[in-house]
Amino acid sequence: MEKIKVGIVGCGNISGIYFQNLLKFNNVEVAACADMLPAAAEAKGKEYRVRAVSVKELLADREIKIVVNLTIPKAHAEVALAALDAGKNVHNEKPLTIERKDARKILKLAKAKRLLVGCAPDTFLGGSHQACRKIMDDGLIGAPVAATAFMMGHGHENWHPAPEFYYKVGGGPMLDMGPYYVTALVNMLGPVKRVSGSSRITFEHRIITSEPKKGARIKVETPTHIAGTMDFANGAIGTVIMSFDVWAHTLPCIEIHGTKGSMQVPDPNGFGGEVRIKLAGDKDWKEMPAGFGYLMNSRGVGPADMAQALLEGRKNRCSGELAYHVLDVMHSFMDSSAAGRHIILKSKCEKPEPFPEGMEDYRME
Ligand SMILES: NC(=O)c1ccc[n+]([C@@H]2O[C@H](COP(=O)([O-])OP(=O)(O)OC[C@H]3O[C@@H](n4cnc5c(N)ncnc54)[C@H](O)[C@@H]3O)[C@@H](O)[C@H]2O)c1
Numbered sequence: 001m002e003k004i005k006v007g008i009v010g011c012g013n014i015s016g017i018y019f020q021n022l023l024k025f026n027n028v029e030v031a032a033c034a035d036m037l038p039a040a041a042e043a044k045g046k047e048y049r050v051r052a053v054s055v056k057e058l059l060a061d062r063e064i065k066i067v068v069n070l071t072i073p074k075a076h077a078e079v080a081l082a083a084l085d086a087g088k089n090v091h092n093e094k095p096l097t098i099e100r101k102d103a104r105k106i107l108k109l110a111k112a113k114r115l116l117v118g119c120a121p122d123t124f125l126g127g128s129h130q131a132c133r134k135i136m137d138d139g140l141i142g143a144p145v146a147a148t149a150f151m152m153g154h155g156h157e158n159w160h161p162a163p164e165f166y167y168k169v170g171g172g173p174m175l176d177m178g179p180y181y182v183t184a185l186v187n188m189l190g191p192v193k194r195v196s197g198s199s200r201i202t203f204e205h206r207i208i209t210s211e212p213k214k215g216a217r218i219k220v221e222t223p224t225h226i227a228g229t230m231d232f233a234n235g236a237i238g239t240v241i242m243s244f245d246v247w248a249h250t251l252p253c254i255e256i257h258g259t260k261g262s263m264q265v266p267d268p269n270g271f272g273g274e275v276r277i278k279l280a281g282d283k284d285w286k287e288m289p290a291g292f293g294y295l296m297n298s299r300g301v302g303p304a305d306m307a308q309a310l311l312e313g314r315k316n317r318c319s320g321e322l323a324y325h326v327l328d329v330m331h332s333f334m335d336s337s338a339a340g341r342h343i344i345l346k347s348k349c350e351k352p353e354p355f356p357e358g359m360e361d362y363r364m365e
Helices: 015-022 038-048 055-060 073-085 100-113 127-137 163-167 172-189 301-312 320-339
Strands: 004-009 028-034 066-069 089-092 117-119 144-152 192-200 205-207 217-219 225-232 237-243 254-258 261-265 276-279
Touching (some): 015 028, 015 038, 015 301, 028 038, 055 073, 089 100, 100 117, 127 172, 127 254, 127 261, 144 172, 172 254
Parallel strands (some): 004 028, 066 089
Antiparallel strands (some): 205 217, 225 237
């Protein structure tokens, strides 16, 4: 089958799983990798037998059709705009950008150049999340009434080698982890029409306990605890907490409650996991069969779907419109807190197309 050439920009912490997975897809060839630190690109290039080049060389390579942008959030806009300028489709790691205005620039340029924009997370294409989507589409738990989404922990300074960005504007639990939760909810429930939120910074500084920066202090410049509600266009009401300020809790990642019953959704930062439903009158929760592929860590399935979209002349599932709506929702929690009122969303998106049942892993056809 025809393979679309992909170039990876940003060879840091998360890039390894993308190299591993993108090298397995039947519709993608990883043609080159680059990083502003040449040594980072060379190290990953050597490990995965991919040509390491400069960012400039990668963007000048006419054969590369998709840039997979795995840089830090602060660089997402600059790298994506440069990729589009060079005539390439681009798939960013999450969030699409830090600021909404940069995301709008990206979508506008892509539209003018007839190029595709994509964005992580692609976890909602995972087997368990597709099974949840089908349960909703089939009306198994009835009409959606409510959703809950809880991500609470104590941040990333105990494991990430360079955790500073998590505490600066563009980081924080909402922009870091919110994309998984909000995207999973939009995949199951559709777009959001308004948001309310309250947010705070609990600890003014964080001390890095991971190597190699152990002992360094980070000044916290973005909210680290955000609670809010989201009203979906379909009438369902979501309750959300995203926090880096909590040491321990027992709340589930995501639950959806419908007029006929409830569903437990697995961690949206993963592809698989148990899906359980309990209908009105049921004594116990029942585990639902997955029926879909991509149950293991399949990061990269989003860019592979973009490659297939290019081959078939269709839209990509992890689309720029979806990621922009998610970014708009996430900012609206913080904006609502600052303004002391609900925020009516200006952005809209369609529910992404579901994946076909029984699809084989790493094969796009
Ligand atoms: N680390 C994780 O577990 C994880 C998980 C999911 C998603 N992500 C997302 O992946 C992205 C990268 O995170 P990471 O943890 O790999 O960060 P990282 O700091 O480990 O790696 C980022 C790499 O991008 C390079 N880079 C930065 N600016 C650049 C630019 N302008 N041009 C070229 N290269 C540039 C850096 O030199 C670095 O090698 C972020 O958007 C993050 O939200 C990370």
